Amino acid sequence: MRYFIKLAYNGTQYHGWQYQPNASSVQETLNKAVSVLLNSDINLMGAGRTDTGVHAKVMYAHFDFETPFEILKLVHKLNAYLPKDIVVYDIILVADEAHSRFDATKRTYEYHINTFKDPFLQEQSWYFHQKLDVDLMNEAAKLLFNHTDFQCFSKVNTDVSTFDCSIFEAHWKQENSRLVFTISANRFLRNMVRSIVGTLVNVGMHKITLDDFNAIIEGKNRNKAGFSVPAHGLYLTEIDYDYITK
Numbered sequence: 001m002r003y004f005i006k007l008a009y010n011g012t013q014y015h016g017w018q019y020q021p022n023a024s025s026v027q028e029t030l031n032k033a034v035s036v037l038l039n040s041d042i043n044l045m046g047a048g049r050t051d052t053g054v055h056a057k058v059m060y061a062h063f064d065f066e067t068p069f070e071i072l073k074l075v076h077k078l079n080a081y082l083p084k085d086i087v088v089y090d091i092i093l094v095a096d097e098a099h100s101r102f103d104a105t106k107r108t109y110e111y112h113i114n115t116f117k118d119p120f121l122q123e124q125s126w127y128f129h130q131k132l133d134v135d136l137m138n139e140a141a142k143l144l145f146n147h148t149d150f151q152c153f154s155k156v157n158t159d160v161s162t163f164d165c166s167i168f169e170a171h172w173k174q175e176n177s178r179l180v181f182t183i184s185a186n187r188f189l190r191n192m193v194r195s196i197v198g199t200l201v202n203v204g205m206h207k208i209t210l211d212d213f214n215a216i217i218e219g220k221n222r223n224k225a226g227f228s229v230p231a232h233g234l235y236l237t238e239i240d241y242d243y244i245t246k
């Protein structure tokens with residue numbers, strides 16, 4: 001039988017989701033916990049990758065296990081066993097062919113910027129003290145909907161067959177000193193959100209114009225796009241599946 005695990009984690013102490021041979025990862029930590037508690041060698045497949053230091057308010061992973069078990073009891077045991085920066089919300093029995101990565105129809109990320117220095121947000125938000133034109137940044141974000149090829153925002157030498165993504169949502173919202181960028185799409189390229197944010201910050205600082213932003217996308221050259229903002233401000237916040245209700 002196949003199960004989905006719904007979880008969240010603070011990525012500060014991890015080298016991303018995916019297993020790393022010489023560094024701690026969320027996948028490895030969760031694999032170990034599930035394997036110990038089910039007394040079986042479990043290998044979880046995640047819905048995607050997050051880079052070192054990136055957080056996930058929602059992440060899904062799937063695994064197979066033949067013997068029935070009490071879901072609520074296992075969830076309770078996992079949360080007692082796992083470190084304090086990983087939490088399991090639910091375990092869901094799904095169809096045998098369900099796949100946490102390939103079946104996802106939409107993924108949503110948030111990027112958090114703090115414009116006032118806050119010692120309690122050092123690992124959860126990027127402190128950026130320079131003035132930003134948020135209205136102009138939102139105008140630039142709207143231009144993303146006119147495109148599907150986002151090679152300019154992708155990490156170079158990445159192993160993908162296409163740079164096409166369908167963006168469903170992209171906007172900034174500011175509340176006092178907190179600035180949050182929300183973006184959702186059917187898929188994301190490696191480092192895509194952080195480089196989009198870095199380029200939009202350049203728009204907000206009036207370093208580049210809206211026409212420049214559009215030309216960067218059309219040019220498909222990562223070197224022309226903006227810098228990659230720090231990982232600790234990025235959160236994976238939602239993953240949608242046709243067969244899982246929120």
